[in-house]
Amino acid sequence: MAQKQYTVTGMSCAHCVASVTEEVSEVPGVTEVVVDLAANAVTVHGTGLDDALVRAAIVEAGYGVEEPAAA
Template sequence: MAQKQYDVTGMSCEHCVASVTEEVSEVPGVSEVVVDLAANTVTVHGTDLDDERLRAAIVEAGYVVADSVAA
């Protein structure tokens, strides 16, 4: 199982968590999405994770990907 973590700006509440989780969960291969508001990170677990599609899903939810923290 692969893991990718992103710094994401603009998240501030549980609605933000739900929006990001919903969009990222729709990306093929994603099995789990963990959003940490305090750390402003989104951690994605799954197989054959496509970095570009994950970033696009976060942007689609209305947030900015600051950087990829870990691959």
């Protein structure tokens, strides 16, 4: 199973965490989404993860995404 981590900008509350989790969970291949609000980090687990689709889901939720951190 692959794992990718992203730094997300603009998150400030539990609603933000729920929005990102919901959008990213809908990306094909994603099996788990872990959002760390304090670190502004989103870790995505799954198979055949498409980086562009994960990034698009974060943007669709209303937040910015920086280059992926080394996992």
